[in-house]
Amino acid sequence: MSGLCEPPGRAARAGRIRAGAPRSACRPPASATGDRRSIFLLADWSDQYILGPVVELSPIPADAESAVDACADALRLAILRGDLAPGERLPAERRLAERFGVNRVTVRSALAQLATRGLLSVRQGSGYVVQDYRRVGGLDLVPSLADLGEGDADYQALARDLLQVRRQLAVVVLERLVERADPAALAGVRAAIDAFTEVATPGADPLTVAEADLEVLAALLEATGSRVLQLCFNPVLQVVLRLERLRAAIYAEPETNAVAYRALLAWLDAGPDASGELDPRAVLDLLTTRDARTLARLSEAAPTAEKTS
Numbered sequence: 001m002s003g004l005c006e007p008p009g010r011a012a013r014a015g016r017i018r019a020g021a022p023r024s025a026c027r028p029p030a031s032a033t034g035d036r037r038s039i040f041l042l043a044d045w046s047d048q049y050i051l052g053p054v055v056e057l058s059p060i061p062a063d064a065e066s067a068v069d070a071c072a073d074a075l076r077l078a079i080l081r082g083d084l085a086p087g088e089r090l091p092a093e094r095r096l097a098e099r100f101g102v103n104r105v106t107v108r109s110a111l112a113q114l115a116t117r118g119l120l121s122v123r124q125g126s127g128y129v130v131q132d133y134r135r136v137g138g139l140d141l142v143p144s145l146a147d148l149g150e151g152d153a154d155y156q157a158l159a160r161d162l163l164q165v166r167r168q169l170a171v172v173v174l175e176r177l178v179e180r181a182d183p184a185a186l187a188g189v190r191a192a193i194d195a196f197t198e199v200a201t202p203g204a205d206p207l208t209v210a211e212a213d214l215e216v217l218a219a220l221l222e223a224t225g226s227r228v229l230q231l232c233f234n235p236v237l238q239v240v241l242r243l244e245r246l247r248a249a250i251y252a253e254p255e256t257n258a259v260a261y262r263a264l265l266a267w268l269d270a271g272p273d274a275s276g277e278l279d280p281r282a283v284l285d286l287l288t289t290r291d292a293r294t295l296a297r298l299s300e301a302a303p304t305a306e307k308t309s
Helices: 008-014 036-049 067-081 093-100 104-116 139-148 152-180 183-199 206-224 227-242 244-250 254-269 280-300
Strands: 120-123 127-130
Touching: 067 093, 067 104, 067 139, 093 104, 104 120, 104 127, 139 152, 139 227, 152 206, 152 227, 152 244, 152 280, 183 206, 183 254, 206 227, 206 244, 206 254, 227 244, 244 280
Parallel strands: none
Antiparallel strands: 120 127
16 A cells, blocks of 8 residues: 555544554645635645555566556556445545556546446546446446456356356247247358357367357347347357356257257247247256256366456
């Protein structure tokens, strides 16, 4: 930590005044109080002695590919950990730049990046204020939450929730395909399934299989003709691709995925009459069974630090 003090009220409540520092160190100088003319002195004192939220922010490594991204990542993780709570104001750009060991332009770009993603807001006279990521965040935060999990149970819970969202959306996609039942729209689906079948062999690289699977799902979404479904499903697919352990569990037996896709294609090729017999509950039951097997494989695998790609 930098050894500076928080505002006296909050610091006293949290017990986070710098060890060994007298409380007088956290009071403004006498010359900065008493009349309106001293407001600029008080502002200068607050910039020097008020730290803002207490959070460990280490200097950015010199070999970081992008100092902006590294700063943004550090602040994002602090927000997700709860070190920076919703409603808290960040320290000034200059103070953050000192902590990170970078220039203010780099910090400003990192803050703008987080503001664009909704994790920070800019308030007149207050600078950047932390937002509640649970209300404003998106699925792109899931990999970071997986990194921060305190054990395999946390990872399992995230995976379970993610798979549940995926299968619920999958049922909606199938229902929409039944409504359209357009043979021309299925040409892209057939080509993608053919390509997937070629790589979905025992022992295949899970990432290669996952990328081919994304092409199948993208073709299915395109065939629905629904831009809303595409925009809802795409983030889920991208998160699954980035979670290495979950990805490996899903594609542990890729040949079974290929068989399922062939069955789906045959069902769609049968035309509106056969497709109209779709029972969403039966499809959901099948997907639930597959996801249960995925979670079982995930549980059996030795927990390791999650890597995102």
